[in-house]
Amino acid sequence: MRAVWRYIPAARNSYAALYAACEVYGFILEPADAPEGDVVCYSLNSVEFPRYRDEIAAADQITIAGGPHASAAWEEVAGVADYVVIGEGERTLPRLLSALAAGKSGASIPGVATRTGGRNRIDHSVRLDGFPCFTRMKGYMEISRGCPFHCGYCQTPRLHGTRMHHRSREAIVEAARHYRDARFVTPNAFAYGSSDGKTPDVEKLERLLASMPDNNLYFGTFPCEVRPEFVTQETADLVVQYCANTRLHFGAQSGSDTVLAKMGRGHTLGDVYAALDVCRAAGLEPVVDVIFGFPFETDEDEEATLALVKDVVRSGKVHVHSLMPLPGTPLADAVPREVIPAVDRALGKLALSGRVTGAWHNKF
Structure with a gap:
């Protein structure tokens, strides 16, 4: 066959x-x-x-x-x-x-x-060390699976479960020897090694990064972004000490605490601004994701997210998404809200500067 x-x-x-x-x-x-x-x-x-x-x-x-x-x-x-x-x-x-x-x-x-x-009901869960990241066909190295958070737009916890499981440090180091530039796949890079996936384990993170072979190591940037509440002085210092990337990529998703709560994001706007402060102090450029189009957003919520975008672009970049209702998620049946004209125009002007990228009109 x-x-x-x-x-x-x-x-x-x-x-x-x-x-x-x-x-x-x-x-x-x-x-x-x-x-x-x-x-x-x-x-x-x-x-x-x-x-x-x-x-x-x-x-x-x-x-x-x-x-x-x-x-x-x-x-x-x-x-x-x-x-x-x-x-x-x-x-x-x-x-x-x-x-x-x-x-x-x-x-x-x-x-x-x-x-x-x-x-048919699944009768097993995958232990990452039971299978290699790749053999002949290469991709990014997957270091963790699962997510304990319940963001209403995201399929990850529904696909891989809410309990994070990690590939061993030894297996990751061995796989990285096959790359000149080491890049990883994970729902949240700074959660690597964490027992609950909800707080960083800085000791295990440093042990991993310090063990990597002598190549260009990219961590906390695409495609292994982080969550804002995991961006601390300790985790940022690890990036500066061990990694080649000069950016940290994290998801804010909204500038409204009300919207963040309704989507089940699990962090606050204060966490986002704290992460921005840490990035600036560490000399790392923040790259921040936001989403427009949640059905429970108001005009004021959109304007709050725009205000966040304007604050970020003073020292970083923003990638803007339109809500994509995905099957299997709590927002699967949502009808995305159109961006109000004033916010649309402001985003367009910021995009001309190159500090804002992405698409904020619903085209799903």
Whole structure:
């Protein structure tokens, strides 16, 4: 049986992880630009799924779809794909491929859903050290999974759970030896090693960073951003001492404490300003994410977020997003609010300076 991976640039890190996991079980997922072979595997987010829906439905091969959209909206995806892998795929996908290679149905495998078989309860959780970050196909190194916070717009805790689990320091250091520039994937870089994921463990963070090989180390910047309440003098000092990045990237999401509370963000506006002060004192440029379009925002809330944006750009940059209602989240059925004209114009002017990037009109 020949199984291939439908190459989608947005799913590069998923490909690296699942290529490595399947290789452990004897399956080599060669990349493909169109359906071919006997089995085609897809990893799909909510932006990509509409682009590949018709291709999956028309494929002559057996189709397997996973990823955040497939996990959250499995019934929709099972309408076009033969099998849907729900949640973490390192163990489920090789199990499914093994069944198909033996000429059996995979409908009863834990973590698999089908059009007629429904969804099967997952019987395992993935231990990150049980699988390499990558082998032949490289991606960013994943160092932690899961998130104890419950942001209403985010799929991460619904996909990977609310308990953070970490790859060991030894495994991360070994993987980093294969890179000139070491970059990581994690919901919150400064939560690495933390037992509850809610407060930084500075000792374990320093132990990790001090152990890294002699290469360019990027930590606390894309794609391993941090939360503002984790930006302290101690964590900022670690970045300055050990890392190549001169920026810290964190999510503020709103300039209104009311909106932050309603979205379940778990921090306050005061935490954001404290993080900005720490960055400035440490000589790190803050790069801050904000989101417009929450249905419970008022004009005053939008103006408060704009005021925050103006404060940030005095010494940093802001990346602006429009709320994207994602399946499986508390805001899945939300109707995004349009940005008021005055805020729209002000953001446009700031974008001309290069200090504001992104898109704040709902185009989902």
